[in-house]
Amino acid sequence: MLGDMTFFERLAARIQETDSRVCLGIDPRPEAHPLTHPDRFAGDPAQVAKAAVYYFQAILEATAPLVACAKLQAAFFEVLGIPGLIAMAQLIADLKARGVPVIVDAKRGDIGSTAEAYARAYLGDGVFGADALTVNPYLGGDGLAPFAEQAARAGRGVFVLVRTSNPRAAELQDLELRGGQRLYERVAESVAALAEGCRGGARYAPVGAVVGGTAPEALAALRARLPHVWFLVPGYGAQGGRPEGVAGAFDAEGLGAVVSSSRALTYCSDGADFAERAREAAAEMRRAINRALGGR
Numbered sequence: 001m002l003g004d005m006t007f008f009e010r011l012a013a014r015i016q017e018t019d020s021r022v023c024l025g026i027d028p029r030p031e032a033h034p035l036t037h038p039d040r041f042a043g044d045p046a047q048v049a050k051a052a053v054y055y056f057q058a059i060l061e062a063t064a065p066l067v068a069c070a071k072l073q074a075a076f077f078e079v080l081g082i083p084g085l086i087a088m089a090q091l092i093a094d095l096k097a098r099g100v101p102v103i104v105d106a107k108r109g110d111i112g113s114t115a116e117a118y119a120r121a122y123l124g125d126g127v128f129g130a131d132a133l134t135v136n137p138y139l140g141g142d143g144l145a146p147f148a149e150q151a152a153r154a155g156r157g158v159f160v161l162v163r164t165s166n167p168r169a170a171e172l173q174d175l176e177l178r179g180g181q182r183l184y185e186r187v188a189e190s191v192a193a194l195a196e197g198c199r200g201g202a203r204y205a206p207v208g209a210v211v212g213g214t215a216p217e218a219l220a221a222l223r224a225r226l227p228h229v230w231f232l233v234p235g236y237g238a239q240g241g242r243p244e245g246v247a248g249a250f251d252a253e254g255l256g257a258v259v260s261s262s263r264a265l266t267y268c269s270d271g272a273d274f275a276e277r278a279r280e281a282a283a284e285m286r287r288a289i290n291r292a293l294g295g296r
């Protein structure tokens, strides 16, 4: 719980407080900036991880008032081993101390009893303590249920992969099933059922969906079909997602979605001005999305 509000209630309030629908993507790529480059530290993962924490703390200081939430990509922390996991836990704590809701993008999914352990690891109080987690639906309902149950119990959230942003997402996700429905539409139907099952009359279910900003038609169609489900929209900026394309993710009040961007916000400069440039990029992304929403 974030105070006495659920994750999605807090996300809605935070959008209103910051007038921002931007989700700051935290994907440490140490080789992408001289300050964190592994060569500086003879490749020592503990020092690289420390430098990455310093780098992103500076970015947080500069951008926190301009973003609705943040999304940490677990892969970039895992690749640094134990120091990377400690760095992830540190940044989650820093974000929470600033009141910025935290999504961990780990795309977890497994048989029910294992999913239950993943759910406790990320959405329990003890280990990482994220506010929300991305999850993979391809094990079926018994693989998803433990995540939804843990999120509902703890006032947190999950985002189920529905239609991803990558170039070859359509290979499987757009496959037509018998009757003409696409596979991602079938997944969206399961998400709607799961969300309804744990919404309990609240405005927002604890179950959301990942829908890529590179698939504007899918975004708009799914928005209409999933009125109580929040969307996490990656793929903005570096992958080609544009403000007009992501506008369809939002409801009539300009809520219901956050748009995430990692490289295009956090790696805009090779110089010492990297945090200031991130601030400018976040401000511009906020402005562009709000303009595309036309006052919603």
Ligand SMILES: O=c1ccn([C@@H]2O[C@H](COP(=O)(O)O)[C@@H](O)[C@H]2O)c(=O)[nH]1
Binding pocket: 025, 027, 073, 105, 163, 164, 165, 166, 210, 211, 212, 234, 235, 236, 237, 238, 239, 260, 261, 262, 263, 264
């Ligand atoms: O469909 C998806 C789901 C997740 N991602 C993740 O979002 C970021 C995108 O990074 P950019 O630098 O803004 O391209 C990254 O962590 C992906 O793993 C996604 O891109 N698409």
